[in-house]
Amino acid sequence: METHFQQELEKLKGNLLVMATWVEEAINNAVQSLVRRDPELAQKAFEAEDRINTMDIAINSECLNLLALRQPMAADLRFITSALKIITDLERMGDQAVNIAERAVSLNREPQPKPYVDIPRMAEIAQSMVKDVLDAFVNRDSKLARSVCERDDQVDRLNDQVVKELLPHMMSDPKTLTREVHLMIVARCLERIADHATNIAEDVIFMVDGLVIKHRADTKNRELGDSL
Amino acid sequence: MESTVLRIENFSAVFGQNQVLKGVNLSIPQNRITAVMGPSGCGKTTLIRCVNRMHELTPDATVSGRILLDGEDIYATDPIIVRRQIGMVFQRRNPFPMMSIYDNVIAGYNLNGIRLAKNEKDRVVEESLRKAALWEEVKGALHRRGSFLSGGQQQRLCIARALAMQPDVLLLDEPTSALDPKSSSRIEELIVELKGAVTIMLVTHNTGQAARVSDYTAFLYLGELIEFGPSGKMFTAPKEKMTEEYLTGKFG
Numbered sequence: 001m002e003t004h005f006q007q008e009l010e011k012l013k014g015n016l017l018v019m020a021t022w023v024e025e026a027i028n029n030a031v032q033s034l035v036r037r038d039p040e041l042a043q044k045a046f047e048a049e050d051r052i053n054t055m056d057i058a059i060n061s062e063c064l065n066l067l068a069l070r071q072p073m074a075a076d077l078r079f080i081t082s083a084l085k086i087i088t089d090l091e092r093m094g095d096q097a098v099n100i101a102e103r104a105v106s107l108n109r110e111p112q113p114k115p116y117v118d119i120p121r122m123a124e125i126a127q128s129m130v131k132d133v134l135d136a137f138v139n140r141d142s143k144l145a146r147s148v149c150e151r152d153d154q155v156d157r158l159n160d161q162v163v164k165e166l167l168p169h170m171m172s173d174p175k176t177l178t179r180e181v182h183l184m185i186v187a188r189c190l191e192r193i194a195d196h197a198t199n200i201a202e203d204v205i206f207m208v209d210g211l212v213i214k215h216r217a218d219t220k221n222r223e224l225g226d227s228l
Numbered sequence: 229m230e231s232t233v234l235r236i237e238n239f240s241a242v243f244g245q246n247q248v249l250k251g252v253n254l255s256i257p258q259n260r261i262t263a264v265m266g267p268s269g270c271g272k273t274t275l276i277r278c279v280n281r282m283h284e285l286t287p288d289a290t291v292s293g294r295i296l297l298d299g300e301d302i303y304a305t306d307p308i309i310v311r312r313q314i315g316m317v318f319q320r321r322n323p324f325p326m327m328s329i330y331d332n333v334i335a336g337y338n339l340n341g342i343r344l345a346k347n348e349k350d351r352v353v354e355e356s357l358r359k360a361a362l363w364e365e366v367k368g369a370l371h372r373r374g375s376f377l378s379g380g381q382q383q384r385l386c387i388a389r390a391l392a393m394q395p396d397v398l399l400l401d402e403p404t405s406a407l408d409p410k411s412s413s414r415i416e417e418l419i420v421e422l423k424g425a426v427t428i429m430l431v432t433h434n435t436g437q438a439a440r441v442s443d444y445t446a447f448l449y450l451g452e453l454i455e456f457g458p459s460g461k462m463f464t465a466p467k468e469k470m471t472e473e474y475l476t477g478k479f480g
Binding site: 071072074075210 | 464476
């Protein structure tokens with residue numbers, strides 16, 4: 001039979017997944033609002049922001065209560081401290097979704113000269129990272145989490161490519177400058193979403209294995225508990 | 229690198245038909261607090277009783293392996309001397325009931341026939357009671373019976389009595405489990421202060437206490453040492469799955 005504490009941990013996990021699902025949907029709506037030029041999808045992304053932020057505050061409070069009142073240890077402690085960090089990354093991802101939707105609204109006011117290529121590709125990878133990291137969290141799958149970290153470089157490279165392609169146009173044609181700035185910002189938002197997914201992956205690895213791989217700590221042979 | 233004061237080597241203990249400890253290997257760091265934790269029946273109390281040879285008071289107890297204090301085999305030494313060098317404080321406070329506070333503290337010397345001059349005795353009593361954070365409370369009533377003190381004070385008196393013999397190691401067997409939270413807290417503070425003067429092994433079933441007080445923790449299960457390490461690591465990211473399960477309440 002589950003103890004009260006275990007039930008509380010399950011509840012925390014459930015709330016975290018609800019928040020994560022809202023964020024995933026917001027990112028998807030924002031990206032699709034650009035790709036499909038659909039203002040309603042942008043609106044959906046905007047509407048998600050409030051409830052994502054409210055959930056961030058609620059989960060934060062839930063975690064603090066559990067820490068104070070239950071004095072958790074080992075895996076339970078790591079789960080709760082990881083949850084605190086994960087909600088911060090999720091909340092930022094929600095902000096990035098809103099940024100993308102705002103840019104989409106501006107871009108959609110004008111005709112689209114040619115199809116987007118790199119940006120949807122970036123979105124696809126970033127969104128797959130988000131999906132996989134959430135699966136990794138639910139299933140306590142540190143291997144899947146590591147695969148998310150490995151994809152971050154791809155997104156960074158695509159972002160560089162977008163900038164490289166846009167810059168010459170920005171410098172040569174002032175009429176299209178605003179448009180190109182919006183696109184660069186969308187690419188940057190997607191790059192940030194991928195970074196946040198990577199952070200969450202690192203937190204999942206810590207939660208499951210007790211290993212710190214942030215800042216390449218694993219290659220420096222440092223273990224949790226080593227003194228500074 | 230910590231220096232080791234007590235080394236337990238491949239140590240086993242059998243009581244009648246029952247193997248209570250199975251090949252335990254443990255190095256206890258000097259001037260640190262090592263908690264020994266585990267579920268009921270894991271052998272933690274047996275372990276510390278073997279460390280100061282108290283198990284010999286049980287008729288059908290046999291042990292194998294070695295325990296070395298500063299490199300000397302304690303089983304090749306007079307047990308009375310071992311018990312002075314390795315003092316013990318028990319779960320149930322046990323000041324000698326008919327003796328005064330003063331005589332309780334100095335009991336180790338009296339009972340062993342060690343004669344001290346009066347001023348030397350006074351010095352030992354005061355020093356020991358100060359170390360046990362009890363002096364200020366009892367200095368005006370040293371010749372009252374120890375049994376008049378509160379539970380927490382009696383336990384601190386027992387600590388003073390053990391400290392009076394200037395042991396190298398102090399063994400504490402669930403020293404606060406019979407005390408109220410405030411007294412427990414005072415004794416936890418005292419234990420942390422004492423490690424500067426003496427090496428401490430603390431048996432506790434209270435993982436919170438082990439976490440609050442200890443520098444190192446040993447986890448025993450069914451007579452075997454499952455894991456030993458710095459407490460910070462043990463309570464956040466233990467290496468062994470069994471330790472993790474114990475700490476997250478899956479058993480024990």
